Amino acid sequence: MNVLLLNLLLALAWISLTGEISEENFAFGFILGYGMLWLWRGLLGNSTYFLKVFRVINFVLYFLKELVIANIRVAIEVLTPNLKVKPAIVAIPLSVKSSQEITLLANLITLTPGTLSLDVSDDKKTLYVHTMYMGDADDFRRSIKEGFEKRVQEVFD
């Protein structure tokens, strides 16, 4: 987190020195700062920051991709005659432990169209998800675990 703060400060410094306040200039300053901090990585100790930035970007892109795909699928379902839905409430065993990770995972699942997280068990071990299409329960569990859950874990560790 400290390195992220440094990077943001460097981006702010870049903005104030160039005197141009805009999103593009901030992004450019951030990238420059990232590069500079990367050169300094020996001095910063073994920080996972550099890897994490890529993981977060990767995570956001993956989420947007899933969001668009699922949205289109639901839109097609809504607009075509004959409902082909096979809804189900599925219990998903959780590998993520902390409340933050579970919150993020549950929110991501809800944000993706077609799936809705209903509840988490009190011992935080099971997440109950309502889904619009279910072929096989284990396939569905696996797709959540290997898709969103794995990436949530990567971002947090």
Add this chain to the structure above:
Amino acid sequence: MEIDLTLRDGITLALMAVGVLFTLVAAIGVLRMPDLYLRMSASTKAATMGVGFIMLAVAVRFNDLTITTRALAIIVFVYLTAPVAAHMIGRAGYILGVTLYNKTVLDDLRGHYITKRGTHELESVDVILDKESIPLE
């Protein structure tokens, strides 16, 4: 009459059209889906997507830092709050016993709420992958 469209206008229009389309789909979905959970699946997400695209259109149209930051903030807050509301409605619906669509194939939640003294404690189930899931008859 001559219509003079700049590239910016074009992008704005396209984003706006996609946003409106998703919102329309959400509205039709609410009408067409058979039960509470499916209705929410159709509405909340398509609506957030709709808001997202419309806000992007606003940001592109005005191309002003103060408006862009506000548009992005609106998107972020909608994406933060919408799933929380959906989760609360879905949970409340299940606890109140809203019936599931008759083609629902599996209900892992059934019987796992412990109702005592008005609280709804929820136990977890041991699902080892590739093992038991009791299908609905």
